[in-house]
Amino acid sequence: MFTRLLEFGGDMSDSDASLIAAELMYLAREGSATDRANAAADPRVPLEGLWLLARDSDPGVRGAVVLNPEVPAAVLEAIAAANDDLREKAGTHPNAPLELMESVPLIWHTQRSLVRYTERQGTSGHTRDELLSAWSQAHSRSDWTTTLGQTWTVIAGGPHEKP
Known part of the structure; x- marks a missing residue:
């Protein structure tokens, strides 16, 4: 049954x-x-x-x-904190806390997670497009070290603001 x-x-x-x-x-x-x-x-x-x-x-x-x-974000955060081997995977989930997302290399993210990130940041379509372009360039260069947070600082002038 x-x-x-x-x-x-x-x-x-x-x-x-x-x-x-x-x-x-x-x-x-x-x-x-x-x-x-x-x-x-x-x-x-x-x-x-x-x-x-x-x-x-x-x-x-x-x-x-x-x-x-x-x-939800809280569960992803708990998994990332307790499991180093799952930290990056949890950080690419569209529901992950922003700080966790920012700590993961940009190249590991998906378009869906990046679009969700920009929506949660409340940014314009232009800024979203810039981030997706940077993501595509990271793939072209095989850049496995530059994080989403580092990229976001360049594009938007800083990491997300903490409440």
Whole structure:
């Protein structure tokens, strides 16, 4: 029954969504490493499940949390702080905290993460285009060291302002 619910792709009632969330929580707690990784990457996993899976003993499960499109900034920040091997991957997620994003080499980012970064900065389309151009140039030069933060300082005159 659970597997059938997870594969359900149509319109869901609240009870269907609740059952899916319950199954994902069950998998997060009791599943094999593969089951836990699948639950971690599923955008329907509840926040409680993401926190649980972010502390999983299996590095593949923690890595799958970073791949979840709905993972919040706080979870990404916690994963990056506790797992040096996942810091750069977490920093390229569109939901990552700005400071974490800025600490990662520009070349590691995706267009999606950079567009999201500029949206969160509240910048113009021109500034976004400049950043995407710098990203493309970093790829052309194979520049693996210049960070997003360093690039942003040149383009926008400084890193993001802290609240």
